[in-house]
Amino acid sequence: MTGRLVRTGLLLVFAAFFLVPLASLLNFSTKDVFTGERTGAAWRALVEDPTMSDAIRTSLTLAVLTVVGMVVLLVPTMVWVRLRVPRATRLVEFLCLLPLTIPALVIVVGVKNVYAWVDYFFGDTPLTLAFAYVVLVLPYAYRSIDASLSGIDARTLAEAARSLGAGWLTVITRVIVPNIWPGILSAAFVAIALVLGEYTFASLLNYQTLPVAIVLLGKSDAPTSMAAALGSIVLAFVLLLVLSLLDRRRHVPRSK
Structure with a gap:
């Protein structure tokens, strides 16, 4: 009985820790600054303001491109290294974790000249930010996918598939990937959260993404800025919930 009360109390504390700031954002964004009355003007401005609408579409597109780029770059590389050149595992791990040790401000200063060529081609x-976001998400995605790969016998699965005539593309896409899907999904969660909240790269490279638009809007219209901040949190939650539901549907047994 005591343990249940402790768990309930902790859940209430954690719920208050997360929900009270969100409730404050909602309260501020729906209250008129001068009259104190409730209004939805700030939320309507998110749809009516073309700058904010473009920023939302840009961030959502960047989220998709980042997830796709991360999966295409990281999954085949990690599977190939684990199966063919296991001695290179430490090197790949070091390269993937390197962005975690370097501040984003330093990275963006270093790649600014490179982005001159990216813009040329x-x-x-702003969609070219996907290249930088893939690099930023590598440390978190690597750990997630590596944990899933360590939980299966990838070598045995690959050798069995190869003995049945499967090519390497089939081995990766139809044998390995379904077995490490939870890790890929977790990496996608992190990538979406990073893109919807990343400010340093977009700001210093002068691109208009959702976080940049929120900061700029906060200087002239605080309620609309708070509405955009709360909307971005809700949007990220909905996207993660959709991915979670898709993963759950994959594991539901089909009735015969």
Whole structure:
């Protein structure tokens, strides 16, 4: 009985820790500064303001591109290294964890000249931030995927598939990936959260993403800025919930 009360109390404390700031954001964004009356003007401005709408679309597109780029770059590399050149595992781990030890401000200063060439080939578009975001998410994605790979016997699965005539592409996409799907999904969670909250790169490279738009809007319209901040949190939660539901549907046994 005592243990249940302790668990209930801790859950209430954690719930208050997370929900009270969100409730404060909602309260501030729906209250008129001068009259104190409730209004939805700040939330309507998110849809009516073309700058904010473009920033939301840009961040969502960047989230998709970052997840796809991270999976395409990291999963085949990690599987290939684990199966063919296991001695290179430490090197790959070091390279993937390196962005975690270098501040984002230092990274963006270092790659600014490189982005001149990126803009030359791909055009001056904020979507090129996906290259930088893939690098930023590597440390977290690596740990998640590596944990899933360590939980399966990838070598045995690959050798069995190869003995049945499967190519390496089939081995990776139809044998290994379904077995490490939870790790890939966790890495996607982190990538989406990072993109929707990353400010340093986008600001210093002069691109208009959702976090940059929120900061700029906060200087002129605080209620709308708070509404955008709360909306971005809710949007990230909904995206993560959708990914979680998709993962759950994969594990539901089909009735015969």
